[in-house]
Amino acid sequence: MKPEKLAPGLLGAFEDFQREGVTGLARHARAMGLVAAENVPKPPRAIVFVHCDHGARLDHLASLDVRVNQPQGGLRTAYLSLSSLSALSDEPGVHRILPSRYLRLSMDVAPGAVHLPAFRTRTGMTGRGVVVGVVDSGIDTAHPAFAGRILRVWDQVLPGAGVPEGGYGMELTGAALASSTDTHGHGTHVAGIAAGVHATYGGVAPGADIIMVKSDLQDAHIADGVRYIFRVAGELHRPAVVNLSLGAHWDAHDGTDSLSQIIDAESGPGKIVCCAAGNEGNDNLxxxxxxxxxxxxxxxxxxxxxxxxxxxxxxxxxxxxxxxxxxxxxxxxxxxxxxxxxxxxxxxxxxxxxxxxxxxxxxxxxxxxxxxxxxxxxxxxxxxxxxxxxxxxxxxxxxxxxxxxxxxxxxxxxxxxxxxxxxxxxxVSDSLKIGSPGTSRSAVTVASYTTKVSWTDAGGTPRHLGLLLNDISDFSSEGPLRGGRRKPDATAPGAMIAAPLSSASAVRPEMVVAAGYRLMAGTSMATPFVSGLVALFLERNPHLDPAGVKALLAANCRIPGRPAGTFDPKWGLGLIDATAL
Amino acid sequence: MDRTKIDAPLVAALDDVKDPEERGLLVFVHASGSPPADDLRFLEELGVAAQAATKPIFTATLSANGLGQLTDRPWVRYVRLSSKLRLVGRSP
Structure with a gap:
């Protein structure tokens, strides 16, 4: 045992366990990722962060009941029995072992900021029966936040025969889902905000099922992905909401680009698309x-x-x-x-x-x-x-x-x-910075609101971000569209948001808040918040169309301190308030 | 090749094509109506599934020569080059 490698809190828990058994862990369990129960034969376990050499081989520890979740990297997570801490600390490539802590962070702050918990309690809705489709960088299909709810993945990057919407990529279901990975991590995070399950960092519609299109981000392939999701959902007789947390500025910024037109054509009753406004609010582009x-x-x-x-x-x-x-x-x-x-x-x-x-x-x-x-x-x-x-x-x-x-x-x-x-x-013009597909007439285009600027990272270091708290995020892109049409439509929490971390992705340690969860910010994060909300709407009314969704949002959005119904090119109609939805 | 039917990025991309038979141009095809039955086989030869070609806008990966033949069809209204988009999440 190398006690000097254990963080004080973890060492204290270990010593109390040795001295008092499971009873001694009670005072630690609330603050740490400890899994211990009295009268259960299994030894108490802990979720920990492991600071180690990037290439350290730790897989042999599995025989000692230490499951290290990543094969490489300088900061990894592990699930182990407390009695195995000694073996892990004895590894020469391991430098520090820290407990995973339960933190109160964005996805428990963000829903409260728009009164979502009260809405869900009142209605009991979770998105059950609804498909949340995401076109993005992929998804960590093994992440517990999505267990048993990923219906299909169309991995457009893998070689294969494709699907009816495009003769490229590979469609995966069941055990084959594991063939697709998310090395970027963006898609896993986005899907988790919309539909992840977790006591603290759960998504908005944790009862919804998920279809992921892992895309190469060509807008022609994104369009194929939107059509694919709506077709599959239709075959399953399910309503669907498609999340597009992506964009660029190659288009005319008036909604006449090809992707926006396809979204308009494919949307309808029970078929809704949500798009990000973009993150160029501070950029003179x-x-x-x-x-x-x-x-x-x-x-x-x-x-x-x-x-x-x-x-x-x-x-x-x-x-x-x-x-x-x-x-x-x-x-x-x-x-x-x-x-x-x-x-x-x-x-x-x-x-x-x-x-x-x-x-x-x-x-x-x-x-x-x-x-x-x-x-x-x-x-x-x-x-x-x-x-x-x-x-x-x-x-x-x-x-x-x-x-x-x-x-x-x-x-x-x-x-x-x-x-x-x-x-x-x-x-220089601070307007018209929402590009395709946020320009689509039928899509719900989402701006970002800041609900959290301070946090404590997994290593216990306090962090702070230079954004105004409880205000529109300054990075959120401004409308309207070229020609004057109003965009964005609404504002939702987008900074800082904790959601699932893809095990195949690289992440800076200060962005990790708990085992399997990381922080990100952007209109990318605000958009799945609304997509999850739309999934709840669709559970209540599977035939709701884009106009119906927008009417609901318009009646329940407001810019703080301004009369209801006021449009602002940064806020749209303002921050969503779920109180009366 | 009817160059009045292709957008500015596609015009520029054509300048960079080295092999006119290589399928390297990912495009949106805007149709003014359904293609006639005779052209469905032509589209299949271009790699476009018949089901996809029934939509007013469909996607295809074409060679420069294939694009030229396509733009000469009267039912083809306009062809635009696909663009690469970006994910809009960030780690500040």
Whole structure:
């Protein structure tokens, strides 16, 4: 036994157990992950965190009643009999053993913030009979939060014959579910918020069944996944809600993109989709310019130094009644010629500037919404350059023909996936930052509210996050949509949320709050909160349609301190209050 | 190839195609009506299941040559390139 490796609380419990037996554990059981009962022949057990060498081999301890849940990693969880603590501590690769503690964290705070517990107590609803579909990074099919309730997984990444909606990937059921993993961890967390079972960190609809589509995140495949979930749920004669905690800014931001249109077509009675608003509330990724006839406007954007930006793209949209000419000027002052709209010709023109490779594409109007789109793609000046040239770039827009006001909206995307490229100056616009599929007309689009900013991690260290407590999360993306349609629809708890941790995923220790549970934040987390709520609605009325869901939410959402029914582009109609649902 | 029927990202992607027979373009096909029966076999050859092709918008993975043949069909209204989306959860 190496007592110096045991955290004081765990050592105290161990010593009390040795001295008094199971009776001595009573004072510890409430605070720790101890499983002990008197008059039961099994030895008392503990759930612990194990700090160890990343590659330490601990599987041989299984014969000593120590079950280590992860085969590798510097911080793992284990389930063991107390009498085996000695063997675990004797392992040279093990440095510290900490007890799992019951904490009061987000998923016990978040439901209370919107009065969900009272709603569930009053109605008795758990989502039973409803399918919660999730298109995401996958799911930890062995996590106890989902035991016996995962109906199917369509793993679009595994090689296979696919499903009727797409001849790719593999459909899994029963014991074969274990073939699919969630190495990212996002999908497991999201599914747990919607429908996980746990005394403290349980989800909103713990009685619902789950269908997971593990996606490569191509929006065409996401659309196939939505169709798959609704088809399977229909075959089972079940209503379904599909959760999409994902998005980007490749679209027109008006709901006419292909994925949004498919969601609108597939939604209906008993078929609801919930989408995230996005996390770009603090990012200057949108610019708006009003270009005068014959004049120019030059929105500026900055590519950061440091070599992280391998490519950047500007996605621009304006009325089909206007015609703009587009040019780009590099930080070195080199500019492309202005490029006009060229329908039917070859509108993608490449330019080799001394400090960048540029391609500008200016096709004719998009027939779905009638508007013009242009793309400006930036790449390093040659193959040896690690990134797009850093500095301030200028997008040059010239009004060739204006009949609709000359308003141009542009979104910046880049290879970092973290909005490294941002607009600067007067063209920056803190609006229109909800992209597809949050733009879908029928989908419920969800903003994030902060219910928890402080916690104690699994190692006992207090942590704090720089967000305003009990307020809209500043990262939550603003609407409305291009064209003025209102989005988001509603706000729900999204920070910080504790939910299931996928055993196949990597996680920073400070994000782990208990064995098998981690913290995340984002509109990704707010969305399954609403998806779970919709599952409860569908249990009550399996034929509820998107308009019915939105009417329920509209009547029960409110922005704190403002009159009911007030719309705000950050809040939508406000925070959900389940009191009168 | 009817280039008036493809969106800006797909126009740009076509510029990068090295092998016009390789199926590497994941797209949404917007149809203005149901494809005629004769074209269902053509769609199957492109890898599109007949059931999927009955929808007004369906997905397909096409070669550049296949895309060209598709855009020449009168019932094809528009073709858009699929985009990669991002998960929007974070560990602050």
């Amino acid at each position: 949108h610019a708006r310019a009003t270009v005068p006839a014959g004049g120019t406007r030059t929105p500026r954007f900055r590519v950061p130094a440091g070599g992280a930006v391998r490519w950047a793209v500007l996605n621009g949209w304006y009325s089909g009644q206007d015609r703009m000419e587009v040019s780009i000027q590099s930080p070195g002052g080199f500019a492309t010629p202005y490029q006009a709209v060229s329908p039917g010709a070859a509108p993608a023109v490449a330019h080799a500037l001394p400090d960048a490779q540029v391609r500008i594409t200016t096709p004719g109007p998009d027939p779905i919404n009638g508007d013009h789109q242009f793309l400006v793609e930036l790449q390093p000046r040659n193959q040896l350059a690690p990134s797009v040239t850093a500095g301030v770039w200028r997008l040059r827009l010239r009004g060739a023909h204006l009949a609709a006001g000359g308003v141009v909206d542009v979104w910046a995307l880049d290879s970092t996936g973290d909005s490294a490229v941002q607009f600067t100056g007067s063209s």
